Amino acid sequence: MSDQFRTVIEPFRIKAVEPIAMTTREEREKFLKAANFNPFKLKSEQVIIDLLTDSGTSAMSAEQWAGMMRGDESYAGSISWQRLERVVRDLTGYPHILPTHQGRAAERILYSHLGGEGRTFLSNTHFDTTRANVEFSGAEAIDCVTPEASRADSDFPFKGNADVERMAELVAERGAENIGAIILTVTNNSGGGQAVSMANARAVRDLCRKHDLLFILDACRIAENAWFIKQDEEGYGGKSCREIASEMFALADGCVFSAKKDALVNMGGFLALNDAELAEHCTSVLIITEGYTTYGGLSGRDMEAIAIGLDEIFNEDYLRYRTRSTAYLGEHLDRLGIPVIKPIGGHAVYVDAGKLYDHLPVDQYPGQSLVCELYKMAGIRSVEIGSVMFGKYDDGGKLVPAPRELVRLAIPRRVYTQSHVDYIIEAFERVRDQRHSAPGYRITWEPKFLRHFTSDFEPI
Ligand code: F0G
Numbered sequence: 001m002s003d004q005f006r007t008v009i010e011p012f013r014i015k016a017v018e019p020i021a022m023t024t025r026e027e028r029e030k031f032l033k034a035a036n037f038n039p040f041k042l043k044s045e046q047v048i049i050d051l052l053t054d055s056g057t058s059a060m061s062a063e064q065w066a067g068m069m070r071g072d073e074s075y076a077g078s079i080s081w082q083r084l085e086r087v088v089r090d091l092t093g094y095p096h097i098l099p100t101h102q103g104r105a106a107e108r109i110l111y112s113h114l115g116g117e118g119r120t121f122l123s124n125t126h127f128d129t130t131r132a133n134v135e136f137s138g139a140e141a142i143d144c145v146t147p148e149a150s151r152a153d154s155d156f157p158f159k160g161n162a163d164v165e166r167m168a169e170l171v172a173e174r175g176a177e178n179i180g181a182i183i184l185t186v187t188n189n190s191g192g193g194q195a196v197s198m199a200n201a202r203a204v205r206d207l208c209r210k211h212d213l214l215f216i217l218d219a220c221r222i223a224e225n226a227w228f229i230k231q232d233e234e235g236y237g238g239k240s241c242r243e244i245a246s247e248m249f250a251l252a253d254g255c256v257f258s259a260k261k262d263a264l265v266n267m268g269g270f271l272a273l274n275d276a277e278l279a280e281h282c283t284s285v286l287i288i289t290e291g292y293t294t295y296g297g298l299s300g301r302d303m304e305a306i307a308i309g310l311d312e313i314f315n316e317d318y319l320r321y322r323t324r325s326t327a328y329l330g331e332h333l334d335r336l337g338i339p340v341i342k343p344i345g346g347h348a349v350y351v352d353a354g355k356l357y358d359h360l361p362v363d364q365y366p367g368q369s370l371v372c373e374l375y376k377m378a379g380i381r382s383v384e385i386g387s388v389m390f391g392k393y394d395d396g397g398k399l400v401p402a403p404r405e406l407v408r409l410a411i412p413r414r415v416y417t418q419s420h421v422d423y424i425i426e427a428f429e430r431v432r433d434q435r436h437s438a439p440g441y442r443i444t445w446e447p448k449f450l451r452h453f454t455s456d457f458e459p460i
Pocket of ligand 1: 053054103104105129130220258260268
């Protein structure tokens with residue numbers, strides 16, 4: 001008989017608990033209206049299950065909390081920094097490590113230097129802060145994801161792959177000297193949390209070598225990505241996820257890393273680079289805007305927790321549970337007839353709200369409608385990643401919609417148990433049964449950048 005049980009349990013037990021405040025539908029309707037129908041503006045105690053993001057929402061381990069007590073808060077040369085630097089260098093192989101307070105600080109430092117008017121960045125998909133940092137510098141960010149990604153019926157395991165042929169065409173069109181960098185986001189968050197294969201990373205590396213381009217990994221979910229490679233890519237079944245991640249780092253010239261995901265902490269990040277000259281420039285900006293080189297924007301205790309988290313994340317019992325529990329939610333929603341992106345990604349389940357609410361046109365933001373319905377129904381907070389997040393206006397002020405109207409159910413790491421997930425599934429059953437009565441929304445106020453965070457809405 002196999003040693004493996006059908007039931008994949010949470011490979012941890014719970015030492016500290018946080019109460020969840022239960023609310024009624026009537027209360028939630030009031031809260032949502034006060035938040036101008038933007039769940040980003042809800043107060044956390046108004047939320048029952050928070051699937052807004054997997055970023056900075058992890059439960060830390062006893063070991064990480066113990067590490068926090070050891071945190072060395074010296075301004076320069078802290079022991080905690082030395083530990084973090086060693087761990088990151090061992091994992092990534094990059095010699096120059098710059099600590100930052102989170103991922104987007106690393107992005108700002110790097111892309112403001114590489115960007116500027118006339119520059120182009122190519123990526124499988126730029127995450128929203130990545131795109132904003134690139135565009136804020138005056139450069140252009142172009143997504144080149146594999147065409148497989150938009151085939152709903154395909155269960156190709158690497159739908160996060162870059163379309164390397166398309167990238168090569170763009171390099172030829174724009175001129176290699178005008179390319180700021182090629183950024184491979186693993187897993188591909190905005191594309192569906194889908195994995196990128198090692199073969200694809202290798203193809204990107206080859207393209208970069210050929211034209212002398214900089215290859216940057218946006219590596220914040222690289223452990224989850226490594227798990228998928230181990231399961232689905234030929235030749236990797238016998239390797240450890242840590243080895244697989246290291247192999248991928250070795251293909252690139254550096255990485256930006258938000259530690260708030262696969263380093264299992266609530267705050268932190270880093271930039272790591274091979275090139276000494278580039279690192280020197282970035283270090284100057286780091287000191288001016290984040291902090292001295294041995295802490296960036298971080299406390300010693302944060303650095304200690306990241307160093308430990310980067311080790312824990314590669315525990316394969318954890319990664320099995322992590323990916324299995326995300327898939328459990330996705331598969332149950334699929335069985336209910338909720339259109340989900342397949343295969344299910346590592347950190348989140350993506351629901352196609354455009355299909356679920358096919359009575360709503362894109363300019364009435366079906367994704368925003370689903371996000372609001374889930375909250376009213378069950379106190380579940382999720383995030384729209386459709387035309388609210390990625391939509392633009394043409395010169396005539398008409399909405400240019402995103403390719404798909406998705407809603408992301410991001411799963412915080414080590415936080416929710418199976419009964420929480422069963423509750424979410426039950427909520428979706430009700431959402432499905434009442435789908436025809438979900439209203440459209442219009443935007444009543446919006447800022448210039450990253451409008452999904454702060455826009456106001458009203459139901460139509
Ligand atoms: N890159 C990717 C792929 C991300 O998912 C994020 C953050 C960042 C960069 C920026 O990192 O938040 O530490 O500044 N993603 C969060 C999310 C916000 O909800 O997906 P950060």
